[in-house]
Amino acid sequence: NAGVTQTPKFRILKIGQSMTLQCTQDMNHNYMYWYRQDPGMGLKLIYYSVGAGITDKGEVPNGYNVSRSTTEDFPLRLELAAPSQTSVYFCASSSRDPGGNQPQHFGDGTRLSIL
Amino acid sequence: AQKVTQAQTEISVVEKEDVTLDCVYETRDTTYYLFWYKQPPSGELVFLIRRNSFDEQNEISGRYSWNFQKSTSSFNFTITASQVVDSAVYFCALSEADAGGTSYGKLTFGQGTILTVHP
Numbered sequence: 080n081a082g083v084t085q086t087p088k089f090r091i092l093k094i095g096q097s098m099t100l101q102c103t104q105d106m107n108h109n110y111m112y113w114y115r116q117d118p119g120m121g122l123k124l125i126y127y128s129v130g131a132g133i134t135d136k137g138e139v140p141n142g143y144n145v146s147r148s149t150t151e152d153f154p155l156r157l158e159l160a161a162p163s164q165t166s167v168y169f170c171a172s173s174s175r176d177p178g179g180n181q182p183q184h185f186g187d188g189t190r191l192s193i194l
Numbered sequence: 195a196q197k198v199t200q201a202q203t204e205i206s207v208v209e210k211e212d213v214t215l216d217c218v219y220e221t222r223d224t225t226y227y228l229f230w231y232k233q234p235p236s237g238e239l240v241f242l243i244r245r246n247s248f249d250e251q252n253e254i255s256g257r258y259s260w261n262f263q264k265s266t267s268s269f270n271f272t273i274t275a276s277q278v279v280d281s282a283v284y285f286c287a288l289s290e291a292d293a294g295g296t297s298y299g300k301l302t303f304g305q306g307t308i309l310t311v312h313p
Contacts, residue, residue, distance in 0.1 A: 110299050121198070121285055121303030122239075129298050137300065169239065173299045182229065183299060185239040 081105050085170050085186035092160045092193045100155040100189050102170030109175040111153040112137075112183065113145065115166040122169060128153055129175075160193045167191070196221045198288050200304035207276050208312050215271045215307045217286030223247075225291040228262065228269045229301065233283040242284075245269065276311045283308050 086101045104111065109130050114122035114137075124137030128147040142164055144156045153172075157164060167190050171183040197220040207213045219228065230242040243253065245262050253260045257274045273280055287301040 112300070114301075114303075119203075119305070121200075121287075121305045122301070123303070124300055127298060127300055138302075167237070171239075181299065182241040182244050183301065184241070185231075187238050 083170055083172055083184050083186035085168075085189050087189060088187065089190045090192070092157075092191065094160060094162065094193060096160050097156065097158050098160070100157075100168055100170075100191070102153045102155065102186060103151050104153075104170075104172040104184070105151065106172060106174070106184065107150060108172035108184075109150070110173045110183075111147065112171045112173075113143070113153070113155045114169045114171065115139065115164075116169060116188075117166050125155065125168075157191075162193050165191060165193045196223075196226075196288050196290055196302045198286050198302055198304035200284075200286055200307050202307045203305070204308040204310070206310045206312065209278060210275050211311075212272060212274050213276050213309065213311075215273075215284050215286075215309065217269045217271065217304060219267050219269065219286070219288045221267075221288060221290055223290045227289045227291065229287040229289070230260070230269075230271050231285045231287060233285065233306070235282070239285075242271075273309075276309075278311050278313055281309060281311045 083104045112127045113125040116122045126145040128134045167188045170186045173181045173183045199218045226247045228245045232240045259272045261270045283306045285306045286304045
């Protein structure tokens, strides 16, 4: 009963380095999302995907890239890490329901610090 | 553009007190969905409730209750007889629906209210 799994849980990067945050879900959900949560703030949407091969930008996509080659996986890539990307990153998924937006299931988050 | 405002940044109460967390939203759509999530100190996000814009009935679940008023664009959350375990950050969130009835579930969050319940 894993739900949404994110790895790693913590990471420290140097400015200019790149890394990929992994996210996988085992609920066969069509929709997946990446959010970031800055201290004292709510979550902001970075990218989302409505199915394998389909991704789109959210509110704060600059500096990030995503891909969705399978239903289960939705990795988030930082190409050139900047201090402004220090944040907690949450991956989420939800099922497709024409009758209404289903609640999102969230992973436990990845705490990323860029120094 | 949609917006969610949680004006109360922090609330501190003593155990067994009732507490209400305010949420005001802005949207141009007639079809939308409102959510509350809880983020305990451990950091995960826990879904509490979903409400669609056509259902203004208040809801009660144990010590939790929600008051949805479209006239004032508010979706307030009340905890009755608060307990220390209720200490968390609570987020209100909004998702708009397109003409097909879905917006792919994209959420706009408020900034959250930190609730501290003292023993």
